[in-house]
Amino acid sequence: MTTREFEYETVVGPAPRADARPRPRAMRWLGYLAMIGVVIVIGLPIYWTLIGSFKLYNEIYRVPPTWFPLEPTWQNFPDAWNAAPFGRYYINSIIVTALGSLSEVALAIMSAYALAFVRFPGKNYVFIILLSALMIPVEITIIPNYLTIARLGWINTYQGIIVPGAAIAYGTFLLRQAFKALPYEVLEAARVDGAGHLRTMTSVVAPMAQPAIVTMALLSLVAKWNDFLWPLIVTNTADMRTLPIGIFWLRDQEGLVNWGVVMAGSLFLIVPVMIGFIWAQRYIVDGIAAGAVKG
DSSP states (O other), X not given: OOHHHHHHHHHHOXXXXXXXXXXXXXXXXXHHHHHHHHHHHHHHHHHHHHHHTTSOHHHHTOSSOOSSOSSOOSTHHHHHHHHTTHHHHHHHHHHHHHXXXXXXXXXXXXXXXXXXXXXXXXXXXXXXXXXXXXXXXXXXXXXXXXXXXXXXXXXXXXXXXXXXXXXXXXXHHHHHXXXXXXXXXXXXXXXXXXXXXXXXXXXXXXXXXXXXXXXXXXXXXXXXXXXXXXXXXXOOSGGGOOHHHHHHTTSOTTSOOOHHHHHHHHHHHHHHHHHXXXXXXXXXXXXXXXXXXXX
């Protein structure tokens, strides 16, 4: 190879291989169509709820349906707010969601750190039991949890709503997988500097695994915020109910449902969750990918 040929290959780069072909344009458009279809399937119920909250009673039952409110009205929102004590429902949902998610994330971080980095007898068996817990439906635990809460005298209390869901196996599993993907050399350096397990967990592991922790926290917040069955079972007065139960009680018991009011009340529940997703969306993909790198 001459000097000129070497300089040309260095600047321009190696010639493309003969078998390297660009992706067909048809496949690219097929992917776009698939994404559009997913957006329509997921977004259509949300859009219908949004426009329904601005429609009059008669327009909601109109056939064929209208995709834009013909006579938009804001009256459904004050009607929904005044039909039930939504201010109290908001306070209850915020307390239950904040304390429940905080305890769930804290317990998940500590248990995941122990399963990932602490040596103790039977650790693998503990992890197998944890995985087995993922296969148990939540409905099976309702009766034992209710009997336990009743014996403790926690019916119709915040602790009765929060404590049974203070820890879930999925959060521990997700964070354990994310912690196992962290560079072990950094943990060794922290131990050489004299850091114990608590200092290593709070100052090294937690900051490095922030995307996975935020993802787990967001999943927990959404689950606690939307939880309906357990708060309905363990509460028996209106002042302890949460937002999902309040929206359920908006429905007329005689069957004449004013869906405009119900959809307006549903937005009280949906909007905070959407704001949370918009704020934390950059962490979701990174967090889930971090838990899938290393087993």
